[in-house]
Amino acid sequence: xxxxxxxxxxxxxxxxxxxxxxxxxxxxxxxxxxxxxxxxxxxxxxxxxxxxxxxxxxxxxxxxxxxxxxxxxxxxxxxxxxxxxxxxxxxxxxxxxxxxxxxxxxxxxxxxxxxxxxxxxxxxxxxxxxxxxxxxxxxxxxxxxxxxxxxxxxxxxxxxxxxxxxxxxxxxxxxxxxxxxxxxxxxxxxxxxxxxxxxxxxxxxxxxxxxxxxxxxxx
Amino acid sequence: xxxxxxxxxxxxxxxxxxxxxxxxxxxxxxxxxxxxxxxxxxxxxxxxxxxxxxxxxxxxxxxxxxxxxxxxxxxxxxxxxxxxxxxxxxxxxxxxxxxxxxxxxxxxxxxxxxxxxxxxxxxxxxxxxxxxxxxxxxxxxxxxxxxxxxxxxxxxxxxxxxxxxxxxxxxxxxxxxxxxxxxxxxxxxxxxxxxxxxxxxxxxxxxxxxxxxxxxxxxxxxxxxxxxxxxx
Numbered sequence: 001x002x003x004x005x006x007x008x009x010x011x012x013x014x015x016x017x018x019x020x021x022x023x024x025x026x027x028x029x030x031x032x033x034x035x036x037x038x039x040x041x042x043x044x045x046x047x048x049x050x051x052x053x054x055x056x057x058x059x060x061x062x063x064x065x066x067x068x069x070x071x072x073x074x075x076x077x078x079x080x081x082x083x084x085x086x087x088x089x090x091x092x093x094x095x096x097x098x099x100x101x102x103x104x105x106x107x108x109x110x111x112x113x114x115x116x117x118x119x120x121x122x123x124x125x126x127x128x129x130x131x132x133x134x135x136x137x138x139x140x141x142x143x144x145x146x147x148x149x150x151x152x153x154x155x156x157x158x159x160x161x162x163x164x165x166x167x168x169x170x171x172x173x174x175x176x177x178x179x180x181x182x183x184x185x186x187x188x189x190x191x192x193x194x195x196x197x198x199x200x201x202x203x204x205x206x207x208x209x210x211x212x213x214x215x216x217x218x219x
Numbered sequence: 220x221x222x223x224x225x226x227x228x229x230x231x232x233x234x235x236x237x238x239x240x241x242x243x244x245x246x247x248x249x250x251x252x253x254x255x256x257x258x259x260x261x262x263x264x265x266x267x268x269x270x271x272x273x274x275x276x277x278x279x280x281x282x283x284x285x286x287x288x289x290x291x292x293x294x295x296x297x298x299x300x301x302x303x304x305x306x307x308x309x310x311x312x313x314x315x316x317x318x319x320x321x322x323x324x325x326x327x328x329x330x331x332x333x334x335x336x337x338x339x340x341x342x343x344x345x346x347x348x349x350x351x352x353x354x355x356x357x358x359x360x361x362x363x364x365x366x367x368x369x370x371x372x373x374x375x376x377x378x379x380x381x382x383x384x385x386x387x388x389x390x391x392x393x394x395x396x397x398x399x400x401x402x403x404x405x406x407x408x409x410x411x412x413x414x415x416x417x418x419x420x421x422x423x424x425x426x427x428x429x430x431x432x433x434x435x436x437x438x439x440x441x442x443x444x445x446x447x448x449x450x451x
Contacts, residue, residue, distance in 0.1 A: 048248045049395050056450040064442035065393040071249040072448035082391055084398045086330040089323025093343065123310060125299035130349065131323030134342040165346025
């Protein structure tokens with residue numbers, strides 16, 4: 001079975017470490033906040049200028065002046081700080097964020113990522129994604145392995161305009177966890193019940209399959 | 220207006236000198252911390268051919284989105300089109316010139332503009348369409364692109380409180396682009412929820428020092444919420 005969005009978030013959450021500063025993108029990455037392991041303290045960065053994003057507000061707490069980068073109303077947690085966009089991207093570009101999690105349309109064996117436009121079809125803009133991928137050392141991309149028509153999104157070379165070049169090393173899809181090393185994907189883990197054959201069939205870019213590929217476990 | 224007293228009483232006065240073809244820098248992120256009354260005044264004045272620099276372009280019918288309706292904007296410099304359907308339509312239809320700029324680069328272009336730095340190198344956007352036509356330089360083994368600073372004829376800013384001298388504090392995440400925008404305008408206009416006497420704001424807590432500000436006006440704000448999200 002392919003991973004659910006919640007399971008993908010759960011798997012990403014295992015990469016968290018106590019004391020991390022983490023930027024979570026929109027979509028599945030946002031869900032990671034729900035799976036921070038007990039006893040672990042991490043500080044969530046929201047690029048509109050908030051370090052220490054808290055839970056969504058209660059009705060009574062809703063405040064138009066308090067939003068996250070997805071423009072949702074949020075709260076600030078204890079020990080949060082709030083600053084300008086320039087300061088926010090100084091910490092991102094300066095490599096101060098320990099882990100960045102974001103979505104993508106495509107990734108390739110060179111560590112390129114495309115996530116911000118589909119020519120002629122969709123122009124949402126890159127927002128902060130280009131700064132995030134250029135500034136972070138530790139990035140996890142979350143995405144579906146293939147399109148609904150079965151077209152692989154893990155390619156030899158991205159076909160869409162890039163968000164960043166040569167900056168991605170870790171990819172979690174609904175089928176597998178892979179790393180990118182020396183111009184190839186390396187299969188590290190597979191989703192429960194998903195065969196190596198299926199992953200191979202749905203990976204267009206060069207893929208190295210180690211002898212033993214552990215299955216992810218969820219509780 | 221006299222001496223250091225930057226207060227003006229009407230929105231017409233606040234934007235006196237605004238003409239067709241000018242460049243306007245606008246604070247705000249989404250609809251949070253946008254100078255909504257100054258935007259409404261720009262619409263009322265019907266100036267055309269504007270270049271507008273702002274992270275977003277409002278939404279259909281609110282914020283900067285209203286300036287798209289009357290085709291007052293010739294060129295938009297922004298990082299995110301998002302859910303603004305009219306923006307996307309004018310962009311895809313070629314009616315609106317758009318320079319999509321990474322958010323951090325946009326913030327830094329404005330910061331640099333206000334700080335007298337003409338350009339800077341950044342890794343953001345290297346190897347992507349954003350780098351097209353820009354100088355690339357290798358520094359200590361990594362590639363960077365040269366990005367030029369942005370300044371504007373007018374900067375329109377939304378603050379929480381200001382004193383007569385134009386010292387401004389912002390509230391929560393309504394700060395966002397406002398301080399960098401405030402620093403990069405030839406004429407910087409700040410609309411606020413409360414104007415206080417000099418001395419009432421704590422000097423160590425000022426976000427935008429009055430030296431950057433030319434006009435201060437008291438406004439009333441709708442503060443529309445784009446995505447109201449509450450916990451169960």
